Amino acid sequence: MDMLFESEKQKEATERLLASVRVRTINSEIDAYLNEMLGYAKEIDSILEKNSLGARYLDRVSMIDKVDSVYLDEDLTNIDFRLKEEIEDLLKRINTRIRLVKTNDALVKEIEESYNVDGSDLDNDLAEANLNI
Secondary structure (H helix, E strand, C coil): CCCCCCCCCHHHHHHHHHHHHHHHHHHHHHHHHHHHHHHHHHHHHHHHHCCCCCCCCCHCCCCCHHCCCCCCCCCHHHCCCHHHHHHHHHHHHHHHHHHHHHHHHHHHHHHHHHHHCCCCHHHHHHHCCCCCC
């Protein structure tokens, strides 16, 4: 038995409660990354529309579960180098956030499975947990 807890039940309740808080924090981070990605995609599409090249990236980014990376389309490889550099920079930012979302999503699943967060009764865990709040 751990010295911090009076019982195994108290220890498990505390772990589940802390895991639930961690999952919520990670989900908030994921939401922030998704919002940033959508903003970058809108910015790319705005650049493309201003140059009569047709918007297309917002649709791709909005389907993140089917995408591992977003790349510069072939028809954009010969555009003005300044536009191309700006778009490529935004694509790098999008791809970084895609990786962060996927990594954090895997972490959430691992935490939920390890601590049975989905199957827990938070009110009961809060009453049982050893937290000084």
